[in-house]
Amino acid sequence: MGLIxxxxxxxxxxSPWVIHFNTGACNACDIEVIAALTPRFDLERFGVQLKxxxxxxxxxxxSGPVTRQSRDRLKRVYDQLAEPKFVVAVGTCACSGGVFQGxxxxxxxxxxxxxxxxxxxxCAARPEAIIDGVVKLLSxxxxxxxxLPAPVAEPVEKxxxxx
Amino acid sequence: MSKxxxxxxxxxxxxxEPASFKITLNGEEIYSMDMRLxxxxxxxxxxxxxxxxxxxxxxxxxxxGICSHSxxxxxxxxxxxxxxxxxxxxxxxxxxxxAELERIHSHLLWLGxxxxxxxxxxxxxxxxxxxxxxxxxxxxxxxxxVNYAVNTMGGVxxxxxxxxxxxxxxxxxxxxxxxxxxxxxxxxxxxxxxxxSKIGYLSQTDAEFLGAVGPTARACGVDRDVRRDDPYAxxxxxxxKVCVDHHGDxxxxxxxxxxxxxxSYSIIRQLMKNMPDGPxxxxxxRRIAAGEVYSRYEAPRGEDCHYVxxxxxxxxxxVKIRAPTLANWRAxxxxxxxxxxxxAPIIIAAIDPCFSCTDRAIELVRPAGAETLTWGxxxxxxxxxxxxxxxDFAELNKKLNTQLGRVK
Numbered sequence: 001m002g003l004i005x006x007x008x009x010x011x012x013x014x015s016p017w018v019i020h021f022n023t024g025a026c027n028a029c030d031i032e033v034i035a036a037l038t039p040r041f042d043l044e045r046f047g048v049q050l051k052x053x054x055x056x057x058x059x060x061x062x063s064g065p066v067t068r069q070s071r072d073r074l075k076r077v078y079d080q081l082a083e084p085k086f087v088v089a090v091g092t093c094a095c096s097g098g099v100f101q102g103x104x105x106x107x108x109x110x111x112x113x114x115x116x117x118x119x120x121x122x123c124a125a126r127p128e129a130i131i132d133g134v135v136k137l138l139s140x141x142x143x144x145x146x147x148l149p150a151p152v153a154e155p156v157e158k159x160x161x162x163x
Numbered sequence: 164m165s166k167x168x169x170x171x172x173x174x175x176x177x178x179x180e181p182a183s184f185k186i187t188l189n190g191e192e193i194y195s196m197d198m199r200l201x202x203x204x205x206x207x208x209x210x211x212x213x214x215x216x217x218x219x220x221x222x223x224x225x226x227x228g229i230c231s232h233s234x235x236x237x238x239x240x241x242x243x244x245x246x247x248x249x250x251x252x253x254x255x256x257x258x259x260x261x262a263e264l265e266r267i268h269s270h271l272l273w274l275g276x277x278x279x280x281x282x283x284x285x286x287x288x289x290x291x292x293x294x295x296x297x298x299x300x301x302x303x304x305x306x307x308x309v310n311y312a313v314n315t316m317g318g319v320x321x322x323x324x325x326x327x328x329x330x331x332x333x334x335x336x337x338x339x340x341x342x343x344x345x346x347x348x349x350x351x352x353x354x355x356x357x358x359x360s361k362i363g364y365l366s367q368t369d370a371e372f373l374g375a376v377g378p379t380a381r382a383c384g385v386d387r388d389v390r391r392d393d394p395y396a397x398x399x400x401x402x403x404k405v406c407v408d409h410h411g412d413x414x415x416x417x418x419x420x421x422x423x424x425x426x427s428y429s430i431i432r433q434l435m436k437n438m439p440d441g442p443x444x445x446x447x448x449r450r451i452a453a454g455e456v457y458s459r460y461e462a463p464r465g466e467d468c469h470y471v472x473x474x475x476x477x478x479x480x481x482v483k484i485r486a487p488t489l490a491n492w493r494a495x496x497x498x499x500x501x502x503x504x505x506x507a508p509i510i511i512a513a514i515d516p517c518f519s520c521t522d523r524a525i526e527l528v529r530p531a532g533a534e535t536l537t538w539g540x541x542x543x544x545x546x547x548x549x550x551x552x553x554x555d556f557a558e559l560n561k562k563l564n565t566q567l568g569r570v571k
Contacts, residue, residue, distance in 0.1 A: 022180045024203045026519045028228020028309040030179055031272065035298075038275075038291035052176025070181055070202045073173050099222055103206040124228055124309040 012058060012084075013138050015047035019057035019081070023074050023110065024100075025064025028124035029091035033061055036127035043131055046138070054080040059137070061130075062116075065093040065100045066107045078114045086117045086137060090130060095119045166194055169504070173202050177280060177508035180518040184511070188504060196499050196507075198492065204522035211482040216242055216451060217316060219479065223469075226484065227520045228309045229272065232265045233462035234469070234484070234520075235314045240395060241458035241471040242316060246451045252397075252439040254318030259397040260331075260434050261304065261313050263427045267338065268297040269463035270420045270427075273515045274345060277417065280509040281358045286348065293341045296334045303327060318444025328435050339428045346421045349414075359414040363510035365498040366411060368567055375494040376487050377465020378423065379514045382408045382415035389461035401433045413513045450477045462487050464515050486520030 001009075022030055036043045037050055051057045054077045066074060078087070089110040092098040097108040110116050120133035167188050173181035181202035187194045207226055211219040220242075224235040236258060243250060250258075271294040278286035298308050304321055305311025313319050349355060365375065370383035380387060388405040390398045406422035408415040453475040460467045465487030472481040491514040499510050549556060 019174075020179075021174055022203070024181075024205055024519075026225045026228045026231075027180065027517060028225070028231070031228060032309065034179075035291065035295070039288050040292060040295040054174070064203075065205065067202060067204060069204065070173065073181065073202070077174050099225055100205050100207075100210070103210045105204050105206040123225070124307075126308060 009141065013141050015049070016058045016086075016134070016138060017049050017051045017056055018059045018061050018088075018134075019051050019054050019077075020061045020063070021074060021077055023062055023064045023070040023094070023113075024067035024106070025091065025093060029063035029094070032124045032127050033063065033090060033130060036130045041127040041131060043127075043134065046131075046135060048134060054078075055082060057081060058084070059086045059088060059134070061088045061090055062110045063090045063094050065097045065103075066110060066113050068105050068107060071107055071113050074110075074113050087114055088118045088120065088133060088137060089116045090120045090133075091125045092121050092123045095121050098123060171507070177511075179276070180516075182516075182518050184507075186499075186504065186507060191503050191505075193499055193502050193504060193507065196496050198496075200492075200518065200522050202522065203519045208482050208484060211479055213478070215449070215477045216479060219482065220314065220316075221312065223482075223484075224310050224312060224314075226486070227517050229269050229517060230265065230462045230464065230467070230520070231310045232261050232313065233460055233467050234486075235312075236262065236396070237458045237460035237462075237467050237469040238471065238482070239314045239316065240460070241456040241469050242451060244456045244458070245454050245471065245473050246316070246448060248317045248445055248447055250318050251442045251445060253322075253441045254443045255397045256434050256438050257304075257319045257321070257323060257443060258314065259401075260323075260431060261301070261311060261319075262396065263430050263434070264297050264301055264331075266463045267424060267427050268294050268301070269515075270424050271297070273420060273463075273512075274417070277413075277509060277512055278355075280512045281355070283355060286345070289341075290345065293338060296338060300327075300331050300334065303330070315444060316447035318442070320444070322443050323438070328438070331431065332435055335428050335431050339425065342421060342424045342428070346425075349417050349421055356414060359412065359417060359509070360410075361412050361414075362502055362506045363413045363498040363513055364411050365494055367409075369497055370411075370494060372563070372567060373493040373497055374490050375465075375514075376490045377462070377515075378406075378416055378419045379465065379491050379494060381406060382419045383411045384409045387466075389459050389466050393459055395458075395460065397434065400437065401430050403430050413509055416513050450475065464488055464517060464520075465490060484520075486517065488514065488517045488521040491516070492521070 020033055035041060060078060060081060089095050093100060094110045097106055100106045118133050118137045120129050122129050169186045169188060170183065171186060172178050172183040183199040185197040207222060210222055214222060220235055220239060223238045224231045226234045271290045275287040275290035301311050302308045304327065305313045313321055365383050367384040370380045370385050384407060386405060386407050391405055403426045406419045406426065408418045451473045453473055455472040458469045467487055468485040470483040471479050474480040495511060495514055499507060502510060546556060
């Protein structure tokens with residue numbers, strides 16, 4: 001790995017900018033994502049910043065089951081992210097469809113529409129779990145094991161939530 | 164000047180949830196707004212019909228993560244009335260306590276989001292820090308920060324220990340002090356007052372005519388609150404004031420919500436002081452007698468209505484939900500007209516919109532099969548259908564117009 005690439009990877013790990021997209025969630029995971037960014041949990045200490053435009057973001061945080069109407073929008077927003085891009089599915093619904101499995105307007109989890117790098121289960125996923133998931137995703141980008149993970153290799157193992 | 168149309172959403176920095184707005188501009192001024200909902204539509208009403216009553220309760224709770232207790236209480240009240248269950252006093256008190264804690268967390272959340280929409284992120288960080296105190300208590304009582312699942316048929320699932328009561332009272336004091344500070348910021352901070360005053364104005368007549376509910380209506384001078392007008396749970400036992408304001412703009416909505424926070428603290432203190440002893444729930448049957456019930460509940464965003472029809476089995480035949488945000492959309496269209504585009508995010512945020520509560524889809528199934536209708540055809544179909552049932556909305560509208568003194 002050349003020096004420039006090393007610097008780029010270092011910068012990427014130290015300041016991942018995220019965009020949040022709700023594909024049909026009940027709001028619970030959304031407010032927990034915002035709570036993770038506010039003073040009690042303060043995700044910003046890892047350099048994470050919430051951005052408004054997908055073109056500025058490295059990581060897409062998606063919550064909610066994919067509804068029929070939001071699926072195409074989700075794909076379009078995903079396409080607008082610059083490479084390399086990562087997707088974090090927050091909450092049980094985003095992981096698998098959750099309680100809404102089988103509803104006529106719900107397609108299922110996020111991975112029905114786009115590749116996912118990290119799954120954070122929970123209804124709603126606690127801010128601690130979200131932080132842990134994001135940090136695990138970032139540490140998997142560490143250049144020591146040479147290559148970046150291919151999208152949808154394996155779900156990140158289940159997150160331990162501190163009591 | 165020629166008009167231009169700007170699409171906002173479904174993914175937009177000012178929106179926390181997906182919804183699509185089409186704003187037509189005349190220069191910098193908003194000429195009209197159209198919206199497209201349905202990105203969050205999951206089909207919960209239909210799904211409830213395929214689940215037993217108690218399974219449906221947990222699904223209903225996930226209509227909205229912010230007012231989950233509101234929906235589950237409105238639903239469970241309907242079921243308890245159908246089944247003829249008498250909930251023990253202590254159960255009702257705990258239910259009311261959770262409802263008020265939820266109102267506090269929802270209003271603090273809104274205050275932060277509203278401040279964020281006008282670029283005052285410091286207040287967002289402050290209110291969200293204080294909100295964590297409430298979240299701790301909800302987690303302590305219910306076992307989960309967001310979907311607490313406290314309600315069950317015939318009462319509540321979790322009891323309070325004296326320790327928890329003492330903790331809650333202590334934190335209510337802290338929160339009250341903080342809220343006083345926010346009230347001071349909201350009324351004395353000149354930039355904030357200037358930014359929020361006179362935008363998104365809605366007159367009292369329009370608020371009544373367009374069917375606005377909750378703090379949106381109360382900020383226009385409509386004195387209406389289900390907790391006082393049609394007391395449920397333990398609201399008949401507590402004294403509180405309904406916060407009404409006559410500003411009619413976004414500033415008024417801030418004042419109403421801050422006032423409601425102070426009332427919530429007082430309600431919680433009264434509940435804690437008079438908390439009766441005894442059981443928290445009664446045993447409930449699996450099957451519920453046939454019948455239909457309409458249940459009302461004052462959610463943080465306004466009146467939440469649930470209609471449940473049972474046919475005597477262990478599953479409901481029909482569940483219909485009218486969430487408060489749905490009632491407020493027409494008011495938003497009215498209040499956004501004539502404002503500047505830069506004010507659109509705060510005007511939309513001022514009703515505390517909750518898209519996940521609101522989104523619905525309509526499909527008409529006729530003997531010949533399903534068909535998709537245009538908006539006009541759907542409207543005509545609705546009018547014809549109601550006329551067949553003996554309900555003429557043209558007549559009712561005329562009556563309402565005469566009552567409100569809007570005769571043309």
